[in-house]
Amino acid sequence: MTHILRIDASARTQGSTTRALADQLEARLVEQSYGATVTRRDLHAAPPAMLTEAWVGANFTDEAERSDEQRNVLAASDELIGELERADTIVITAPIYNFSIPAALKAWIDQVTRARRTFRYTAAGPEGLLKDKRAFVVFASGGVALGSQVDFASAYLKHILGFIGIRDVEFIAADGHQTDSAAMARAATAIDAVKEAA
Numbered sequence: 001m002t003h004i005l006r007i008d009a010s011a012r013t014q015g016s017t018t019r020a021l022a023d024q025l026e027a028r029l030v031e032q033s034y035g036a037t038v039t040r041r042d043l044h045a046a047p048p049a050m051l052t053e054a055w056v057g058a059n060f061t062d063e064a065e066r067s068d069e070q071r072n073v074l075a076a077s078d079e080l081i082g083e084l085e086r087a088d089t090i091v092i093t094a095p096i097y098n099f100s101i102p103a104a105l106k107a108w109i110d111q112v113t114r115a116r117r118t119f120r121y122t123a124a125g126p127e128g129l130l131k132d133k134r135a136f137v138v139f140a141s142g143g144v145a146l147g148s149q150v151d152f153a154s155a156y157l158k159h160i161l162g163f164i165g166i167r168d169v170e171f172i173a174a175d176g177h178q179t180d181s182a183a184m185a186r187a188a189t190a191i192d193a194v195k196e197a198a
Helices: 017-032 053-059 068-086 103-112 154-163 183-192
Strands: 003-008 037-042 089-095 119-122 125-128 134-140 168-174
Touching: 003 017, 003 068, 017 089, 017 134, 017 168, 017 183, 037 068, 053 068, 068 103, 089 154, 125 154, 134 154, 154 168, 168 183
Parallel strands: 003 037, 003 089, 089 134, 134 168
Antiparallel strands: 119 125
């Protein structure tokens, strides 16, 4: 059975464009997968911790040699990575704040992008370890067009997801919706066109 991980990043719980579109997308994915299970992670309600020197030290200590304190430092990261590992499909909401992603979403990325857990370096270069997964990024902005010169979010998100092995990434965009009355309709049409993974 398909398992969906939904990551919400908007600071707004009411009136959020990305949350509303993610609700539609989640319903579409569940319908197509005949009762897929869903794990929801609200980064506004429970922001991930910023990285610390202790976190970095624990991460670069061999797992067999970590102290109990170091394991505790990495426990939240392990939990977030476990959610990713168990998911077949990931839905990430990305409201654009000041031309980029919210700080809570960046903190989540820092917690789940871990050497030897979600990527590794090889003689051929970096290798992402979270393979055979599909991701949707629900992108919404008041005025920033997806892929424009001032969009510093979408290329970063596509790159970092690919870096940890998630290369099947699709954007559902309601970009510039404060000035473009058709933006929400385009996003809804894109959601209606989502097909079940082969």
